Amino acid sequence: MQIHIVESGQNLYGIAQAYAVSMEELIQANEIQDPNNLVVGQSLVIPIVGSFYWVRQGDSIFSIGQRFGVPPQQLSEINQIPMESALPIGLRIYIPPRPKTPAEVNAYIEPLGGEVTSTLIEAAQNRSPYLTYLAPFSYQLNRDGTLQAPPLDNIPAIANENNAGLMMVITNLEEGAFSEEVGAALLTNEAAQNTLLDEIIRIANEVGYEDIHFDFEYLRVEDRERYNLFLQKAATRLREQGLLISTALAPKTRADQPGQWYEAHDYRAHGEIVDFVVLMTYEWGYSGGPPMAVSPIGPVRDVIEYALTEMPAEKIMMGQNLYGYDWTLPFVPGGQYAAAVSPNRAIRIAYEQNVPIQYDTEAQAPFFTYVDDSGAEHEVWFEDARSIQAKIDLIKELGLRGISYWKLGLPFPQNWLLISDQFDIRKF
Numbered sequence: 001m002q003i004h005i006v007e008s009g010q011n012l013y014g015i016a017q018a019y020a021v022s023m024e025e026l027i028q029a030n031e032i033q034d035p036n037n038l039v040v041g042q043s044l045v046i047p048i049v050g051s052f053y054w055v056r057q058g059d060s061i062f063s064i065g066q067r068f069g070v071p072p073q074q075l076s077e078i079n080q081i082p083m084e085s086a087l088p089i090g091l092r093i094y095i096p097p098r099p100k101t102p103a104e105v106n107a108y109i110e111p112l113g114g115e116v117t118s119t120l121i122e123a124a125q126n127r128s129p130y131l132t133y134l135a136p137f138s139y140q141l142n143r144d145g146t147l148q149a150p151p152l153d154n155i156p157a158i159a160n161e162n163n164a165g166l167m168m169v170i171t172n173l174e175e176g177a178f179s180e181e182v183g184a185a186l187l188t189n190e191a192a193q194n195t196l197l198d199e200i201i202r203i204a205n206e207v208g209y210e211d212i213h214f215d216f217e218y219l220r221v222e223d224r225e226r227y228n229l230f231l232q233k234a235a236t237r238l239r240e241q242g243l244l245i246s247t248a249l250a251p252k253t254r255a256d257q258p259g260q261w262y263e264a265h266d267y268r269a270h271g272e273i274v275d276f277v278v279l280m281t282y283e284w285g286y287s288g289g290p291p292m293a294v295s296p297i298g299p300v301r302d303v304i305e306y307a308l309t310e311m312p313a314e315k316i317m318m319g320q321n322l323y324g325y326d327w328t329l330p331f332v333p334g335g336q337y338a339a340a341v342s343p344n345r346a347i348r349i350a351y352e353q354n355v356p357i358q359y360d361t362e363a364q365a366p367f368f369t370y371v372d373d374s375g376a377e378h379e380v381w382f383e384d385a386r387s388i389q390a391k392i393d394l395i396k397e398l399g400l401r402g403i404s405y406w407k408l409g410l411p412f413p414q415n416w417l418l419i420s421d422q423f424d425i426r427k428f
Contacts, residue, residue, distance in 0.1 A: 136150050279317070316400045321405075325380070326339045
């Protein structure tokens, strides 16, 4: 698999010829709506086994092999080029694929409005082959320990058909927001805790959940230790039933990080108690904030490197967004919220507005600006194959358990091609 960045003057036919693939393969792999209208700076995933490299000034078989981690002798034999040959600039060299890395992949799926839409069903069907876990979001906690179930439709059957384990997500959401009062009502009441665990076990057995995932956010700081004790109690009961237990953690960079989102999340305790955690390493750029990358690589790395001081790498799943935002400028705090856009929609906007896509190498994220028909300026940050590849490289470098996506339903075909190409995805 290879990533190609569209340059000025290029068309799909020429790109297909360069990589010895058909135009139809490129169209299907990247879900291209109009093959005649590519955007300068747009990333395409080339659906080939391995990749190609075009020789540059000063290259040799030895230096190319070092760059791609391929033994030079193997590179020489595959390309039928003698080891000591001088390589002409522009010569195409085939790079064989490297071994896949074992990893787990999770994706949340959020039915809204009391129903599972056909779009979500299609997303679950199309993406479950790439998943270890499929996580309906969410079972909402009541103050007495009972649960409000989300609509599921045939999501459990889709997961089962694709050997993806169902993840039961439990939240302290109330009226659309995370509630410290709901969290406190549970964590200070042993009877409510027992009711909740009884409910979880009953539902898990009925529906077929494999993992129980607690996403309790904005808890009171005084409930930090109570949350740890509850997780210990839950882990004992759930493991007796053969269930896994996991948690979602706010993106901290130190143990005493201030702020209600962070203070009750004890990385070390969670690392000791649960089977794995999902780090919510996204939303630096968010709908109510100023324009910036949603998951810039530097801050993401900082959170993960802190987590590694508190728990082993094999317990960490990196969180990743499957969306971007379109901000209307100038940004005014408390003003207009940015609109969420899929990566495919972002590319379409760039085409419609006739603007190139740029790439921030520090954040490792694509962006562009445009002026709409009413004269308002916009700034769009989103994800593409390059930004996802940067995250895949980080997972491999740090030896993490895998990646967890928020959320299914917005088209981003390049992500799934890269994931399947480079990860040996664990299945149930």
